[in-house]
Amino acid sequence: MTETIPLVAGFLAAAVRVATPIMLAATGETITQRSGVLNLGIEGMMLAGALAATLGATAVGPWTGVALGIGAGMLLAAVFALVVIGARADQVIAGTAITLGAVGLTGTIYRQAYGAGGAGLDLPTLAPIPLPGLSSLPILGPALFSQPAPTYLGFLAVPIVWWLLFRTRAGLALRATGESAEVARASGVPTRRVRAAATLAGGGFAGLAGATLVLAQVGSFAERMTAGRGYVAIAIVVLGRWHPAGVAVAALAFGAAMALQFLFQTLELDLPYQLFLMLPYVLALLALAGMVGRVRAPADLAKP
Amino acid sequence: MRARGWLVGTGALLAGIAVLATGLGLAGYDAGLALGALWSGAFGSWYAITSATLVRSVPLVVIGLGLAIAFRAGAFNIGAEGQFYAGAIAATWLGLHVGSLPAPLAAAAVLSVALLAGALWVAVPVLLRVRYGVLEVISTLLLNFVAEATMSLVVQGPLQERQGIYPQSDAIAEAARLPLMPGTRLHAGFLIALAGAAVLHHLFTRTVWGFQLRAVGLGQRAAEISGRIDSRWAVAGALAISGAIAGLAGGIEVAGVSYALFQNLSPGYGFTAIAVALLGRLHPLGVVLAGILFGALEAGASAMQREAGVPAVAVYVVEAVVILVVLLAESLRRGGTTALAAIGSATGTAWGRG
Numbered sequence: 205m206t207e208t209i210p211l212v213a214g215f216l217a218a219a220v221r222v223a224t225p226i227m228l229a230a231t232g233e234t235i236t237q238r239s240g241v242l243n244l245g246i247e248g249m250m251l252a253g254a255l256a257a258t259l260g261a262t263a264v265g266p267w268t269g270v271a272l273g274i275g276a277g278m279l280l281a282a283v284f285a286l287v288v289i290g291a292r293a294d295q296v297i298a299g300t301a302i303t304l305g306a307v308g309l310t311g312t313i314y315r316q317a318y319g320a321g322g323a324g325l326d327l328p329t330l331a332p333i334p335l336p337g338l339s340s341l342p343i344l345g346p347a348l349f350s351q352p353a354p355t356y357l358g359f360l361a362v363p364i365v366w367w368l369l370f371r372t373r374a375g376l377a378l379r380a381t382g383e384s385a386e387v388a389r390a391s392g393v394p395t396r397r398v399r400a401a402a403t404l405a406g407g408g409f410a411g412l413a414g415a416t417l418v419l420a421q422v423g424s425f426a427e428r429m430t431a432g433r434g435y436v437a438i439a440i441v442v443l444g445r446w447h448p449a450g451v452a453v454a455a456l457a458f459g460a461a462m463a464l465q466f467l468f469q470t471l472e473l474d475l476p477y478q479l480f481l482m483l484p485y486v487l488a489l490l491a492l493a494g495m496v497g498r499v500r501a502p503a504d505l506a507k508p
Numbered sequence: 509m510r511a512r513g514w515l516v517g518t519g520a521l522l523a524g525i526a527v528l529a530t531g532l533g534l535a536g537y538d539a540g541l542a543l544g545a546l547w548s549g550a551f552g553s554w555y556a557i558t559s560a561t562l563v564r565s566v567p568l569v570v571i572g573l574g575l576a577i578a579f580r581a582g583a584f585n586i587g588a589e590g591q592f593y594a595g596a597i598a599a600t601w602l603g604l605h606v607g608s609l610p611a612p613l614a615a616a617a618v619l620s621v622a623l624l625a626g627a628l629w630v631a632v633p634v635l636l637r638v639r640y641g642v643l644e645v646i647s648t649l650l651l652n653f654v655a656e657a658t659m660s661l662v663v664q665g666p667l668q669e670r671q672g673i674y675p676q677s678d679a680i681a682e683a684a685r686l687p688l689m690p691g692t693r694l695h696a697g698f699l700i701a702l703a704g705a706a707v708l709h710h711l712f713t714r715t716v717w718g719f720q721l722r723a724v725g726l727g728q729r730a731a732e733i734s735g736r737i738d739s740r741w742a743v744a745g746a747l748a749i750s751g752a753i754a755g756l757a758g759g760i761e762v763a764g765v766s767y768a769l770f771q772n773l774s775p776g777y778g779f780t781a782i783a784v785a786l787l788g789r790l791h792p793l794g795v796v797l798a799g800i801l802f803g804a805l806e807a808g809a810s811a812m813q814r815e816a817g818v819p820a821v822a823v824y825v826v827e828a829v830v831i832l833v834v835l836l837a838e839s840l841r842r843g844g845t846t847a848l849a850a851i852g853s854a855t856g857t858a859w860g861r862g
Contacts, residue, residue, distance in 0.1 A: 244586075283832075287835055291835070291836045291839040292839050293835035293839040294839075296586075297782070297783070297786050297831065298835055300586075300779065300782050300783060300831075301827075301831035302828065302832075303779075304779065304780070304824050304827055304828045304831070305824060305829070305832075306828075307776075307821060308821045308822055308824025309825055311821030311822070311824075312535070312818070312822045312825070313535075316535050427821070435649050436650075436653075438649075439646045439649065442643070442646055476661050476664075476665060478657040478660050478661035478664075479661070482653070482654045482657040482658070485651070485654050488650055489632070489636070489647060489651070492640075492642045492646065493636055493640040493642055501643075508839075
């Protein structure tokens with residue numbers, strides 16, 4: 205039984221590492237959706253953030269990469285906001301288009317910058333920062349307190365976003381806009397500006413999530429590397445019931461389900477690995493079905 | 509109205525091409541050479557038109573027609589990619605075993621089982637929606653990942669080729685393959701797509717079902733009160749049919765183009781078809797035209813990569829710009845309704861502002 209403890213610790217560390225980008229993106233999407241905007245473009249914004257982070261990190265350093273990643277996410281979010289808030293176009297279609305465009309844009313720029321193969325890409329990454337004292341706790345120490353900076357940012361964002369959404373006037377205005385834009389507007393809330401700001405914030409988080417994926421998890425860029433994590437983040441928002449704490453828990457649970465595959469690889473079970481690839485998504489579906497009647501989306505979500 | 513639609517579409521396409529040309533110019537490519545290759549790869553010869561553009565457009569048109577049904581009813585099926593894979597897997601499985609059947613029968617059986625597989629795959633979101641109220645946007649999306657993993661599982665497991673080396677299946681029986689137009693690679697799936705569009709046009713404009721779809725899509729409450737329509741089942745039915753048709757598209761791709769199953773059979777047809785359906789304004793004829801346009805862009809993109817060294821993925825930028833420009837034009841004209849409601853009013857329903 206002596207090898208059980210490192211096994212569990214390793215599993216937990218992997219779970220948190222895998223969960224971090226999804227948690228960051230989902231936290232941002234929570235802000236966006238609470239204002240009544242459904243942003244399916246965060247998949248593309250994450251991808252743009254990932255490439256911008258790669259470019260920034262190779263040119264200057266990892267923190268420049270993080271900054272550029274956030275910027276790229278916000279830039280795409282600005283285009284999205286222009287179309288869905290400025291021109292009140294359909295959010296699902298516009299989000300799909302943004303993601304499609306981001307796949308094309310990042311693929312083209314990546315090949316232009318690094319050649320078709322792109323192999324041998326050597327990136328300065330964000331190293332884990334062990335928190336003194338806490339990181340030497342058994343089992344939980346390495347999982348929670350010996351992670352790269354974005355993980356701490358992700359955890360820090362949960363109470364901050366909660367406070368902003370539920371304890372400030374701006375947050376109240378934002379949630380009112382998401383529940384009924386018409387009523388909010390009548391009581392003097394500049395709903396379009398609120399939604400634009402919420403969309404930009406969500407884009408920034410998505411960009412940061414993409415940067416995190418490259419600089420703190422994978423260590424290199426690949427075309428379409430987000431592989432649906434942005435879409436997963438949207439499901440996580442629903443699972444977390446549009447609440448920052450719920451979203452964080454849902455993201456960590458999803459990360460744990462994804463990290464199971466590493467655990468089972470070490471256990472050398474005689475099962476096809478694809479079953480473990482499916483597992484997180486099947487569990488998410490079951491969780492959604494189990495939430496029946498106990499969850500309600502912002503009433504004006506996806507209405508222009 | 510029609511003329512205006514053409515104008516918007518053409519303008520959007522030109523805008524997309526202009527963005528591409530500018531971007532390529534800035535990136536140091538020979539934009540003229542690239543655009544020339546894009547054109548000749550798509551329309552430069554009879555072979556390019558039939559064997560590249562039209563072949564590429566078939567899955568987009570077929571899936572797009574199915575999605576038009578779902579979107580008309582207000583059901584957002586984002587899982588066509590997964591349903592396509594389900595159909596392709598089922599078609600390959602049966603296609604490997606029907607060598608003894610006469611040709612038309614074998615192909616018909618393969619396409620039927622693909623249709624069925626698509627329907628089964630979408631049955632989960634349909635059930636989740638009807639029984640548990642789970643939004644189909646989320647459930648269909650999540651099932652795409654499950655379908656991808658299933659695909660990977662079967663091509664390395666039960667359906668792997670006989671030698672067990674490559675992650676792909678053996679070729680399906682000759683009898684199960686769709687006939688080709690002589691001298692080209694264009695298969696009978698194109699005719700299925702056109703016939704489907706004609707049938708759908710009739711159903712949309714001349715039947716109670718078509719009316720019900722539109723009514724439900726524009727406002728479920730209103731449809732129930734004024735039209736006595738069971739909107740829950742109308743939506744569920746539309747979702748189920750769209751999934752079955754996406755499955756059929758997977759079967760057509762296997763029986764008409766690839767003849768075998770492999771991991772990346774679809775370069776994202778299920779997602780591009782969403783854009784195709786909406787760009788075609790959920791009209792069958794519009795979907796056919798939009799599908800051929802996107803088929804041409806993607807066929808031309810391969811030529812652009814070969815001849816000008818421009819990555820083929822660059823055309824996704826063109827597609828994105830086309831969609832966004834059409835959205836902008838639509839929304840500005842209607843003073844801000846959702847595209848779906850706008851389409852509803854364009855088709856002449858009384859309560860377009862629903």
